[in-house]
Amino acid sequence: MYSIFVVSKKKKSAPRKNNLVKDILIESLSEDHVKVIDKLNKPKYDEDIADELDVKATVIRTLLNDLHENGLVEYDRSKNKRTGWYTYLWKRRDDKINDYVKGYLSTKINDLTSKLNDETQNLMFKCACARVPYQLAMDSRFKCSECNNNFVEHNNSEVVDDIVGEITRLNSLLQQAE
Numbered sequence: 125m126y127s128i129f130v131v132s133k134k135k136k137s138a139p140r141k142n143n144l145v146k147d148i149l150i151e152s153l154s155e156d157h158v159k160v161i162d163k164l165n166k167p168k169y170d171e172d173i174a175d176e177l178d179v180k181a182t183v184i185r186t187l188l189n190d191l192h193e194n195g196l197v198e199y200d201r202s203k204n205k206r207t208g209w210y211t212y213l214w215k216r217r218d219d220k221i222n223d224y225v226k227g228y229l230s231t232k233i234n235d236l237t238s239k240l241n242d243e244t245q246n247l248m249f250k251c252a253c254a255r256v257p258y259q260l261a262m263d264s265r266f267k268c269s270e271c272n273n274n275f276v277e278h279n280n281s282e283v284v285d286d287i288v289g290e291i292t293r294l295n296s297l298l299q300q301a302e
């Protein structure tokens with residue numbers, strides 16, 4: 125079981141929240157990134173994580189660099205006096221993980237909200253290859269230059285329902301992350 129994302133052991137909602145954080149990290153990054161985060165229950169060298177996961181160190185470094193770009197890990201760099209090479213001791217930034225999850229959810233909600241506005245404020249038209257708003261369909265005289273089919277009005281209520289459903293889902297996840 126994953127017990128690494130414990131924000132506060134006092135909170136009863138912690139296990140559910142841990143799953144949420146893990147799910148979001150998998151969705152926004154990948155399962156491999158989460159495996160690396162899981163291994164950083166204490167500071168480790170990339171070679172050690174590679175050994176534990178039985179993966180090449182170069183793969184682990186790539187994953188760690190992604191995590192670093194997203195502010196989820198940090199490192200201490202030191203020079204090996206004998207070899208002259210640098211070694212990196214990696215640490216998980218538990219303080220940043222929840223903010224990252226909230227930021228990811230907020231961005232998605234904003235994107236979907238503007239998409240929803242487009243869908244509800246425009247009459248939508250459809251050909252064999254695309255869906256376009258009224259203005260675009262009219263500009264091309266209701267004929268698609270790509271597939272040569274006519275643009276016909278498209279009832280987008282299903283699309284709208286899907287977007288509303290997804291926004292609702294993300295909002296409830298965001299509430300859990302608060």
Ligand SMILES: [Zn+2]
Nearest residue numbers: 251253268271
């Ligand atoms: Zn078309």
